[in-house]
Amino acid sequence: MLTRIEARDWNKKYKAKNVLISAVCPGFCATDLNQNAEGGRPAALGADSILHVVYNSEHLENAQFWKDGERLSWK
DSSP: OHHHHHHHHHHHTSOOSSOOOEEEOOOSEEOGGGTSOTTOEEHHHHHHHHHHHHHTGGGOOSSEEEETTEEEOOO
16 A cells, blocks of 8 residues: 555656556575575575566556566555
8 A cells, every 4th residue: 555655646646757667576486595494495486586676667656566577466
């Protein structure tokens, strides 16, 4: 919800141009922080999920939720 509120505020309250607010879920990744937890996916895959939004931002709409290059529903 915070993503949708921020997107609305930046567009209406601040009249910001060319600002894209999106949320990205990297998924549960095995990292040093969680002692490379069993069942976690590689951190590189989580990073790819984030980079998809960064590198394709010109084709995206504001206030969307993404994981692994797919737009997810807010429901």
